[in-house]
Amino acid sequence: MATTLIVGGTSGIGLAVSQQLSRSGDEVHIAGRSRKRLERALATVDARGHLLDGSESAAVEALARSIAPLDRLVITLAGSGGTGPLAGVEIGDLRRAFDEKYWPTVTVMQAALPALAERASVTLVGAVTARAAMPGTAGIGSLNAAVEGLVQPLAAELAPIRVNAVSPGYVDTPWWDGFPAAQRDAFFAQAAAALPTGRIATASDIAEAIVLLATNPNITGTVLVADGGARLTA
Numbered sequence: 001m002a003t004t005l006i007v008g009g010t011s012g013i014g015l016a017v018s019q020q021l022s023r024s025g026d027e028v029h030i031a032g033r034s035r036k037r038l039e040r041a042l043a044t045v046d047a048r049g050h051l052l053d054g055s056e057s058a059a060v061e062a063l064a065r066s067i068a069p070l071d072r073l074v075i076t077l078a079g080s081g082g083t084g085p086l087a088g089v090e091i092g093d094l095r096r097a098f099d100e101k102y103w104p105t106v107t108v109m110q111a112a113l114p115a116l117a118e119r120a121s122v123t124l125v126g127a128v129t130a131r132a133a134m135p136g137t138a139g140i141g142s143l144n145a146a147v148e149g150l151v152q153p154l155a156a157e158l159a160p161i162r163v164n165a166v167s168p169g170y171v172d173t174p175w176w177d178g179f180p181a182a183q184r185d186a187f188f189a190q191a192a193a194a195l196p197t198g199r200i201a202t203a204s205d206i207a208e209a210i211v212l213l214a215t216n217p218n219i220t221g222t223v224l225v226a227d228g229g230a231r232l233t234a
């Protein structure tokens with residue numbers, strides 16, 4: 001039985017990955033910072049839950065060691081902020097955005113390394129903003145490019161461990177809960193109408209792409225674009 005740790009597995013895309021891998025027989029561990037989110041998630045999936053802040057290296061190392069050897073590490077933790085035209089972006093806000101996503105992603109990878117099985121997979125999540133010409137996304141786009149930029153060098157450096165990432169566009173997850181519902185719905189309707197696929201992705205759509213990357217033994221060093229064609233319409 002494969003052992004999987006999903007940091008960020010208590011919500012959205014990570015929770016959908018945990019449900020899919022648990023159904024296919026993995027021993028799944030999900031981790032996040034909020035107890036309430038963790039408890040709600042555990043009511044929907046057969047998994048073991050852990051309270052963890054991915055930016056705390058020692059805590060990640062201890063958790064990973066306690067469930068080693070890890071066959072699959074999936075990092076779906078999310079941040080916010082860093083968006084808007086460059087002229088108005090607060091540099092402190094952009095730094096915080098990197099603190100919320102890029103640095104914890106690197107910290108989790110580094111701290112979990114000693115616990116990875118010889119042929120483990122590591123799967124990260126970037127975003128379409130990493131390579132689309134969307135005004136107002138220079139900050140968040142460079143953050144996601146930094147995450148996706150980890151993939152190729154680490155796939156070479158850590159081989160035979162495989163390292164990949166998925167790059168989503170718009171996905172209907174609790175990440176959008178920070179927006180008033182009416183504003184989010186209007187944005188989704190407008191975005192869906194412009195997308196070649198004509199729809200906003202579900203967490204499950206992106207989880208399927210992550211499961212492929214995490215389980216297929218022939219895929220490494222790959223950023224799999226699963227953005228509904230958003231990069232074509234930017």
Ligand SMILES: NC(=O)c1ccc[n+]([C@@H]2O[C@H](COP(=O)([O-])OP(=O)(O)OC[C@H]3O[C@@H](n4cnc5c(N)ncnc54)[C@H](OP(=O)(O)O)[C@@H]3O)[C@@H](O)[C@H]2O)c1
Nearest residue numbers: 008010011012013032033034053054077078127171173175
């Ligand atoms: N939703 C979209 O439209 C979209 C589009 C493109 C890319 N993405 C990317 O997809 C990934 C998943 O996003 P999502 O939409 O599934 O977001 P989400 O529903 O907000 O889930 C994020 C998860 O990460 C956890 N988390 C955040 N910071 C953490 C930390 N420091 N340590 C441990 N866990 C942490 C959260 O739990 P706690 O807060 O309790 O820790 C939660 O479980 C992110 O990388 C996001 O940037 C999302």
